[in-house]
Amino acid sequence: xxxxxxxxINKHVQFSASELEEFCKYFQLKTFKKKEHLLKQGDVCKFExxxxxxxxxxxxxxxxxxxxxxxFAARDWWLMDNDSFMHQNPSHLNMQALEDSEVLxxxxxxxxxxxxxxxxxxxxxxxxxxxxLVAWQRRLIRNHCETAKERYQNFLSTYPSIASxxxxxxxxxxxxxxxxxxxKIKKQ
Numbered sequence: 001x002x003x004x005x006x007x008x009i010n011k012h013v014q015f016s017a018s019e020l021e022e023f024c025k026y027f028q029l030k031t032f033k034k035k036e037h038l039l040k041q042g043d044v045c046k047f048e049x050x051x052x053x054x055x056x057x058x059x060x061x062x063x064x065x066x067x068x069x070x071x072f073a074a075r076d077w078w079l080m081d082n083d084s085f086m087h088q089n090p091s092h093l094n095m096q097a098l099e100d101s102e103v104l105x106x107x108x109x110x111x112x113x114x115x116x117x118x119x120x121x122x123x124x125x126x127x128x129x130x131x132x133l134v135a136w137q138r139r140l141i142r143n144h145c146e147t148a149k150e151r152y153q154n155f156l157s158t159y160p161s162i163a164s165x166x167x168x169x170x171x172x173x174x175x176x177x178x179x180x181x182x183x184k185i186k187k188q
Contacts, residue, residue, distance in 0.1 A: 002027070005050050005104055008076055012131070013124045023114060023121060027104040032056075038079070038095040038103065045084035045091050047105045051077050054101020055165045059094050059173065069173040072098075072162045078128065079103075098165055148177045149185045 002024040009015060015023065032038060032054070039045055041061055055074040059067045070093070073079040084091035085108060106114075114121040142151055152175055156163050163171070172182040 002104070004052055004076060008050065008078075009124060012127045013120060015120055015124075019118055019120055022118060026110040026114060027106050030103050030105050032097040032101045032103065034097055034099050036097050038097065039081060039084075039091055039093060041092060041094050042090050043084075044088055045081040045093075046088075046108050048078065048080040048085065048108075048111060049073075049103040049105045051075055051079065052102040052104060054103075055098045055162060056095050056101065057098055057166070057170055059096070060092055061094065067094075067173055068176075069170055072159070072166065072174070074159075074162050074165065082129075098170075143176060148175055148181060149188070151175050152182070152185050 005024055005027065006020055009020065009023070027050070029052075030049075038049065038056060051073050053075055055072060056079055057069055058071050058073060058079060059069045061067050073095075079095060081091045081093045081095075083089065084093070088108075111121075111125075142154060146154070152171070155171070155175070166174075168182055168186075169179050172179045175182065177185075
């Protein structure tokens with residue numbers, strides 16, 4: 001169960017075997033059915049999750065009830081609401097399973113304790129946060145500088161396994177375009 005988590009960690013920072021075992025024992029396996037929420041807008045995020053199997057859509061609902069997809073998290077991805085998790089304020093995000101899914105979850109108390117107990121954990125999450133920030137920056141630049149068609153093609157080539165799991169409506173929400181416009185792009 002923890003092998004994928006261990007492989008993921010070692011892509012970022014090299015833990016000793018004992019550090020890795022100690023770190024992993026604080027994660028609990030949780031299962032989610034298709035359409036089940038891991039986090040709902042307005043709730044406080046008290047966890048960080050690592051997706052073992054399945055796929056999640058992370059999105060917001062605006063005042064009109066329209067959803068805006070921020071990202072997807074599939075196998076070997078991390079998910080959480082950093083703002084809500086760090087500040088313990090109500091989340092602006094929804095995290096919903098797009099299919100039956102399994103997630104290894106660590107609660108906030110254990111994660112903070114591990115920062116003190118195993119200093120390498122703080123390094124791990126710093127490195128992962130930096131990589132996530134770079135990815136967000138690249139996405140922001142793409143959203144401002146690329147056409148919708150270029151963004152669509154980039155998504156397909158970068159995340160083919162996720163593209164096969166989501167609906168056109170979810171794809172359009174992620175790209176920031178209407179479902180109808182996505183249909184026109186796909187016909188070209």
